[in-house]
Amino acid sequence: MAQQNHNMLEVSGLKKRFGDDIVLDGVDLTVSRGEVVVILGSSGCGKSTLLRCINGLESVDEGSIRIDGEEVAVGSRSLTRLRQKIGMVFQSYDLFPHKNILDNITLAPVKVQKRSKQEARAQAEQLLRRVGLWEKRKAYPRELSGGQKQRVAIVRALCLNPEIMLFDEVTAALDPEMVREVLDVMLELAQGGMTMLIVTHEMQFARAVADRIVFLDEGKVLENLPAEEFFENPRTQRAKDFLQTFEFKKQ
Amino acid sequence: MQGSGIEVLFLGSNFARLLEGLWVTMRISILAVVMSVPLGILFGLFMTLQNPIAKAVSRVYLEFIRIMPQLVLLFIAYFGVTRAFGWNWDAEFSAVLVFTLWGTAEMGDLVRGALKSIPQHQYDSAQALGMSRMQTFGYIIIPQTLRRLLPPTINLTTRMIKTTSLVVLIGITEVLKVGKQIIDVNRFRYPTASLWVYGAVFILYFLACWPVSVLAKYLEKRWR
Ligand SMILES: Nc1ncnc2c1ncn2[C@@H]1O[C@H](COP(=O)(O)OP(=O)(O)OP(=O)(O)O)[C@@H](O)[C@H]1O
Ligand SMILES: [Mg+2]
Numbered sequence: 001m002a003q004q005n006h007n008m009l010e011v012s013g014l015k016k017r018f019g020d021d022i023v024l025d026g027v028d029l030t031v032s033r034g035e036v037v038v039i040l041g042s043s044g045c046g047k048s049t050l051l052r053c054i055n056g057l058e059s060v061d062e063g064s065i066r067i068d069g070e071e072v073a074v075g076s077r078s079l080t081r082l083r084q085k086i087g088m089v090f091q092s093y094d095l096f097p098h099k100n101i102l103d104n105i106t107l108a109p110v111k112v113q114k115r116s117k118q119e120a121r122a123q124a125e126q127l128l129r130r131v132g133l134w135e136k137r138k139a140y141p142r143e144l145s146g147g148q149k150q151r152v153a154i155v156r157a158l159c160l161n162p163e164i165m166l167f168d169e170v171t172a173a174l175d176p177e178m179v180r181e182v183l184d185v186m187l188e189l190a191q192g193g194m195t196m197l198i199v200t201h202e203m204q205f206a207r208a209v210a211d212r213i214v215f216l217d218e219g220k221v222l223e224n225l226p227a228e229e230f231f232e233n234p235r236t237q238r239a240k241d242f243l244q245t246f247e248f249k250k251q
Numbered sequence: 252m253q254g255s256g257i258e259v260l261f262l263g264s265n266f267a268r269l270l271e272g273l274w275v276t277m278r279i280s281i282l283a284v285v286m287s288v289p290l291g292i293l294f295g296l297f298m299t300l301q302n303p304i305a306k307a308v309s310r311v312y313l314e315f316i317r318i319m320p321q322l323v324l325l326f327i328a329y330f331g332v333t334r335a336f337g338w339n340w341d342a343e344f345s346a347v348l349v350f351t352l353w354g355t356a357e358m359g360d361l362v363r364g365a366l367k368s369i370p371q372h373q374y375d376s377a378q379a380l381g382m383s384r385m386q387t388f389g390y391i392i393i394p395q396t397l398r399r400l401l402p403p404t405i406n407l408t409t410r411m412i413k414t415t416s417l418v419v420l421i422g423i424t425e426v427l428k429v430g431k432q433i434i435d436v437n438r439f440r441y442p443t444a445s446l447w448v449y450g451a452v453f454i455l456y457f458l459a460c461w462p463v464s465v466l467a468k469y470l471e472k473r474w475r
Contacts, residue, residue, distance in 0.1 A: 057375055083381040094376035098394050107390060108380035153376075160380065 006069035008033045008164050008195045009054065013063035016049055016219075023049050025219035026063070031164065036196045038206040038227070041216035042242060047199040048091075050216070051166045054197070055086045068163060084113060087157030091169040093149040095141035095156070101128070102137040105156045113160065120159065127155040131185050147178030151185055164195040171202060183209075203246045207231055215239045256443035260451055265433050269448075272429035273455045279343060279423075280412040283350035287411075288404070290351065291358020298363040309359070316356040322417050324349045329421040346418040350411055357407050365399040366392070398471075405467040409460045426452055 009031040016024040023046045031037050039047050052058045054065055059074040066072070067082055095104050102124055109120035128134040131151040141149055150170050157165060167186065171179040183205050190196055190209050200206055206213065206227070213230040215223035215238075222236050234240050260266055298309040316324075328345040332338055340348075369392055377387040419428045430448045437444045 052375075055379055057378060080381045080383055083379060086379070088376075088379040090372055090376060090379075092370075092372045094372045096373070096377075096391055096395075098398060108382065111386055111390060112381040156380070 006066070007031060008035070008068060009197065010066040010069075011050075011054070011063070014050070014053065014060055014065065015062035016046070016053060016058065017061050023219050024053070024060075027216075027219070027221055029214060029221065029224070031195060031197055033163075034193050034195055035211050036190045036194075036198065036209055037212045037214055038198045038200060038210035039214045039216055040200075040206065040242065045216045046219045047216055048168050051088065051168050051197065051199060054166060055083055055088055080112070084160050085163045086166060087154075087160060087162035087164070088166040089150065089153045089157055089168070089170045091172050093141065093146065093153070093173070095149055095152060097141050100138050100140055101133070101144075101152055104141070104152065105159050108156070109159050124155070124159055127158055128152075130188075131155055145178060146174045147181045150174065150182045154182075154185055154189075158189075164197065165189065167196065167198045167200070169199050169201065171200070203231075203243075215242070217242075256441050256445075256447040259433060259437050259441045259444040260447055262437070266451075268429050268433070269426060269451060269455065272424060272426035273459065275343075275423060275425045276412065276415045276418075277459060279346050279350065279418060279425075280408075280415045282347045283354050283415075284408050284411055286347075286351045287354025287358050287407075290355040292362050294355050294359030295362025295366065298359055299366055313356050313360060316353055321349065321353060321414055322420060324353065325417060325421050342418070342421045342423045345421060346415070346423060350415065354407065354411055358404065361400055361403045361407065362396070365396045368399060369395055401467060401470055405463055408463055412460055412463075413456070426455060 007030045009029070011027055011029040014024050014027040014029075015022065027046075027050060029037075029050075039050065041047055049058060053060050054067075054072065056072050056074050056079050064071060067085055070078065070082055072082060073079065095101075096107070099107065102121065105124040105128070106117065106120040109115045109123070110117055124137075125134060128137060131154070133148060133151055133155070136144060136148065136152075141152070144152065153170070154165075170186075171182050174182065179202065183202065186196070186198070187205075187209055196209075198206070198209065210227040213223065213225055213227050214221055215230065215234070215236075217238050223230060223234060223239050225235070230239070231243070234243060260269075294309065294312075297305055298313075300306070325346065328349045329340065329342055332340060332345075373391055373395070374387060377391045382390065416425065416427050419425055424432075430452045434445045434448050
């Protein structure tokens with residue numbers, strides 16, 4: 001198939017300004033099918049903005065973003081169709097509070113993808129069982145813990161059968177003991193061959209899950225290396241300093 | 252001969268007249284509420300527009316309606332307009348108009364507040380799931396907004412029912428006025444009539460507002 005020739009995601013020369021602030025300053029990034037890329041960088045360097053641009057939640061000022069060869073253009077008719085190829089999970093718990101877990105998950109498959117209720121439910125069941133939350137299908141989001149909510153949010157995105165998943169610090173707002181259960185789900189997804197672009201501050205997890213690390217600083221890509229190489233031998237001083245902040249040594 | 256006051260309620264057609272008076276009150280407030288809710292929703296949406304002219308216009312309207320006592324608005328609509336333009340609006344029409352203008356302003360502000368209280372990430376995650384703008388509003392934003400709107404809207408409705416008693420001052424014979432007439436006619440035969448008549452009016456008002464709050468409780472539970 002012709003499609004297979006394209007990278008799953010291709011970002012080139014991406015620039016994004018908020019007023020006079022240049023938040024993304026010529027970002028180039030490709031993710032091929034089945035690859036897991038982790039974006040690292042200090043707070044405010046533009047990681048969330050990059051992910052939001054990729055699925056068209058923010059307009060871009062210059063450059064292009066292609067999903068499977070197709071341009072992401074804010075406001076275009078193709079955007080809602082393209083978004084179904086992109087699953088996104090946010091840091092804030094973003095489940096719909098007026099719908100129970102099952103309805104949260106099946107709403108988009110039924111209304112957006114026009115799939116049958118039974119079929120969507122069957123897939124939701126299978127996914128919920130996989131993350132151990134089938135028993136909670138009738139519960140409302142407020143009845144779930146933070147970790148459970150994020151696992152449901154992942155399932156909700158997966159139920160659209162996306163071709164690439166974007167994760168924006170999905171464990172950052174969680175209590176420490178709940179981080180693990182969410183990361184395990186992501187790790188399993190990665191091992192299952194899902195294409196993933198992950199923003200995280202969990203260094204050990206990044207190291208375990210990533211094929212490649214992209215280090216972002218002040219809106220620019222400073223490093224783009226295989227994971228092992230980045231952690232063992234970062235090229236830039238900025239990246240070294242950044243990694244240093246996660247190390248604890250007895251004085 | 253002096254009789255017990257309670258008999259007054261059932262003398263002749265007195266009770267029927269009281270009910271008729273209540274119906275006048277209800278008719279005015281129901282009409283006003285039925286028009287205020289959709290108009291208020293539109294006004295609330297209008298207020299959320301980023302356009303500075305839309306903001307200024309809605310601000311002035313809201314402040315004007317809020318600052319003016321409803322009684323003054325009623326007088327303007329009924330006496331003022333007749334004098335100034337020679338239009339002869341019927342009192343009930345003036346009352347419905349004023350209460351609709353008031354209800355629209357208050358409802359609009361409630362809608363604006365409820366819409367603003369829906370966090371941005373609800374819009375974002377709906378869109379990230381591929382929903383169109385229409386779908387985002389239809390399935391995510393509006394249902395949540397309605398849930399938040401329910402208690403204050405019920406509150407506004409009962410406030411409107413109660414405030415309609417002001418229309419007596421532009422000559423509409425509503426329930427309180429009927430009550431007063433009955434008391435006046437029976438002043439000497441039944442000196443305690445006022446207690447019973449006003450008691451009956453009190454209960455009628457309660458019966459008018461109570462189903463509204465029962466409905467609200469029911470909906471709140473169902474929508475939880
Ligand atoms: N909607 C917005 N309007 C104006 N400025 C914004 C907006 N969103 C983000 N910014 C600015 O853009 C810059 C990058 O923000 P972004 O959220 O992408 O950073 P981040 O790398 O995700 O940071 P963090 O690790 O804290 O989440 C910041 O300086 C932020 O203040
Ligand atoms: Mg961020």
